[in-house]
Amino acid sequence: MKPVLYYLVQVIIASGILYGYYHLLLRNKRFHQYNRFYLIASVVISMLIPFLHIPVYVSSSEIHSPAIWQTLQTISYDSPVNETIAPGTIQPVEKAGFGWQGLLYVVYVFAIAVLVLRMLVSLYKIKKIIKNNPVERLEGIRFVNTIEPGTPYSFFKWLFWNKRIELHSEKGEQIFRHEVFHIQQKHSLDIIFLELVSAVFWINPFFHLIKKEQKAVHEFLADQFALHKCDRWEYAELLLMQALHTAQRLVNPFFHNQIKRRIAMITNPSKTSYRYLRKLLVLPLASVLVVLFAFQYKHSKDLRAVRADETFTIVVDAGHGGIDPGTKSPDNRYTEAQLNLVLAKKIESLGREYNVNVIMTREDDHLPGNATNISEGLMNRVNLTNGINPIAFVSVHMNNSSSQNKDESTGVEAYVSKNKYDVNTERLASAILGEISGIYKTKKEIQRREGHGVFVLDKTACPSVLLECGYMINPGDLEFISAPANLEKMARAILAGIVNYANVKLSVRKDYFHDTVPQHPEIVFWQVSRPAKKSPSAEQLKTWTDAKIYGVWIDEKRIDNGSLAKYKPSEFGFYSVSRLEKNATNYGKHYYQVDLMTHKYYEKSFPNEKQIIVGKLYVDSSHHVIPDTHEKSLYGDKLLLIEKTPVDSSYPFNSH
Numbered sequence: 001m002k003p004v005l006y007y008l009v010q011v012i013i014a015s016g017i018l019y020g021y022y023h024l025l026l027r028n029k030r031f032h033q034y035n036r037f038y039l040i041a042s043v044v045i046s047m048l049i050p051f052l053h054i055p056v057y058v059s060s061s062e063i064h065s066p067a068i069w070q071t072l073q074t075i076s077y078d079s080p081v082n083e084t085i086a087p088g089t090i091q092p093v094e095k096a097g098f099g100w101q102g103l104l105y106v107v108y109v110f111a112i113a114v115l116v117l118r119m120l121v122s123l124y125k126i127k128k129i130i131k132n133n134p135v136e137r138l139e140g141i142r143f144v145n146t147i148e149p150g151t152p153y154s155f156f157k158w159l160f161w162n163k164r165i166e167l168h169s170e171k172g173e174q175i176f177r178h179e180v181f182h183i184q185q186k187h188s189l190d191i192i193f194l195e196l197v198s199a200v201f202w203i204n205p206f207f208h209l210i211k212k213e214q215k216a217v218h219e220f221l222a223d224q225f226a227l228h229k230c231d232r233w234e235y236a237e238l239l240l241m242q243a244l245h246t247a248q249r250l251v252n253p254f255f256h257n258q259i260k261r262r263i264a265m266i267t268n269p270s271k272t273s274y275r276y277l278r279k280l281l282v283l284p285l286a287s288v289l290v291v292l293f294a295f296q297y298k299h300s301k302d303l304r305a306v307r308a309d310e311t312f313t314i315v316v317d318a319g320h321g322g323i324d325p326g327t328k329s330p331d332n333r334y335t336e337a338q339l340n341l342v343l344a345k346k347i348e349s350l351g352r353e354y355n356v357n358v359i360m361t362r363e364d365d366h367l368p369g370n371a372t373n374i375s376e377g378l379m380n381r382v383n384l385t386n387g388i389n390p391i392a393f394v395s396v397h398m399n400n401s402s403s404q405n406k407d408e409s410t411g412v413e414a415y416v417s418k419n420k421y422d423v424n425t426e427r428l429a430s431a432i433l434g435e436i437s438g439i440y441k442t443k444k445e446i447q448r449r450e451g452h453g454v455f456v457l458d459k460t461a462c463p464s465v466l467l468e469c470g471y472m473i474n475p476g477d478l479e480f481i482s483a484p485a486n487l488e489k490m491a492r493a494i495l496a497g498i499v500n501y502a503n504v505k506l507s508v509r510k511d512y513f514h515d516t517v518p519q520h521p522e523i524v525f526w527q528v529s530r531p532a533k534k535s536p537s538a539e540q541l542k543t544w545t546d547a548k549i550y551g552v553w554i555d556e557k558r559i560d561n562g563s564l565a566k567y568k569p570s571e572f573g574f575y576s577v578s579r580l581e582k583n584a585t586n587y588g589k590h591y592y593q594v595d596l597m598t599h600k601y602y603e604k605s606f607p608n609e610k611q612i613i614v615g616k617l618y619v620d621s622s623h624h625v626i627p628d629t630h631e632k633s634l635y636g637d638k639l640l641l642i643e644k645t646p647v648d649s650s651y652p653f654n655s656h
Contacts, residue, residue, distance in 0.1 A: 018042035115199035432497030450578030
């Protein structure tokens with residue numbers, strides 16, 4: 001509804017500007033042929049100019065007035081009415097029932113139908129007159145002699161003559177020349193076109209005014225032609241004496257109702273002052289319209305296409321799909337799988353601008369590889385990615401929350417695997433979040449999902465990130481992510497982040513990493529703090545025996561919930577409780593996972609209060625990580641608080 005409304009507003013504003021110029025500088029001036037085509041052109045331009053989308057990128061330093069910048073962005077709203085079914089276009093899920101938006105559409109279409117029906121009735125009456133009266137052919141003109149009220153008038157090649165007017169009299173010849181001019185100049189085409197336009201855009205008052213002015217201009221032109229062989233005062237007297245009216249809407253009647261203006265044109269022979277200047281001022285007016293409506297103003301920082309130094313391949317995964325729609329918006333208009341696919345397709349379509357080859361895990365609303373179940377679909381995603389060996393894997397999702405406070409559940413989040421640690425994955429996630437933060441609210445802390453983790457992140461061999469691009473439950477997030485213009489911003493931000501990551505990675509590899517490690521790199525170790533001990537209460541142990549709600553693990557081994565009765569709270573040195581996400585393997589079997597550690601297992605997992613992780617990486621003089629030199633951490637799945645701590649290169653690494 002909003003794109004259509006914006007389009008109508010743009011058409012009304014554009015036509016209002018063009019008609020205002022006509023009314024102030026061109027109306028009732030003596031260059032009628034110019035005015036005729038100006039009015040037609042103003043209608044066509046008003047309808048078409050909102051479809052032009054010429055991107056204009058403006059940097060922050062060039063924005064001198066935020067108010068003007070905001071106005072330009074609002075007026076030049078990137079309306080998707082010109083998009084049918086294409087990448088980046090959202091097709092909302094059909095909603096049960098009939099809302100107020102549907103009612104507005106029905107009212108609007110009903111009004112169009114009434115106006116078109118009125119046109120058809122007029123055409124039927126004209127056809128009936130032709131059928132019931134004799135028709136003669138006079139040099140390409142079909143002469144219809146009748147006594148219908150309002151005649152004489154013309155319609156295309158038909159000239160409807162009133163039998164009471166003597167054709168060969170002086171008055172008759174003047175009227176005949178007038179109507180023949182209408183036929184020769186094909187004025188009926190203008191009228192039919194403007195009737196159709198004003199019917200479709202009946203809400204636009206300026207189109208109705210333009211239609212009225214066009215009929216007046218037709219009469220000025222025909223009067224000017226008829227005056228070549230008669231006295232203008234006699235012609236003016238003829239108009240006054242024979243001021244009749246017609247019930248036909250689609251014809252050019254001789255006795256038009258704007259008699260006063262026609263007589264003024266006939267009796268005032270003075271030329272229009274500054275006539276060439278009045279015409280030429282259309283050019284700056286056209287420039288104003290292009291600035292307001294044809295340009296799409298975008299912030300250069302947000303949407304610039306940062307090209308990769310080298311072409312590389314990424315895999316973009318549209319989460320869910322097929323039998324797995326994911327979460328739904330509160331109004332049921334959108335599904336997560338649908339929005340994910342639209343965003344992924346937008347990333348794919350923009351990839352070439354960034355010198356990025358994008359491979360999709362799914363191209364339609366089916367699970368990858370036409371899998372018949374969710375597990376198979378996840379495996380197909382992983383197998384595709386590992387078979388390609390891309391520089392990065394990015395899975396796009398939309399978030400959900402059970403929180404009653406919708407304002408708290410908002411923003412974009414990035415998840416990485418909790419079961420493996422990879423510095424390149426961290427850098428990839430940080431680079432993407434850094435770009436997205438420039439266009440929308442973003443949680444800059446990288447997330448790790450508790451429980452069993454995320455299969456596609458754990459099993460893919462390349463740096464892998466899962467993006468939750470806003471919360472479906474939050475009205476602000478939903479409005480943002482469901483707008484095609486914003487989805488393009490999101491897609492560009494994701495691509496820019498990946499390119500920034502890849503440019504550093506590829507540059508470092510090219511400069512530093514060939515077949516051997518550099519001679520004098522800086523060695524960096526990773527330091528971690530262990531969690532404080534805590535034991536559950538007896539009441540908590542009793543609550544966790546409910547197998548419908550809780551799944552219980554002791555020392556990383558799944559146990560039967562009833563077995564908790566054998567344990568005392570004091571036997572445990574640490575515990576954690578995490579809520580399962582909907583895409584978790586055991587979701588539905590239970591909804592929370594409880595991880596318990598005995599004192600012995602806790603000490604084994606966290607032997608020191610402060611410890612140096614067994615692993616190292618090399619960085620260059622600019623502190624960029626040199627790829628492929630990070631040794632796997634012994635405690636990679638236990639990281640809770642990570643700090644990068646430079647230490648002396650002579651540190652006895654092998655002593656750990």
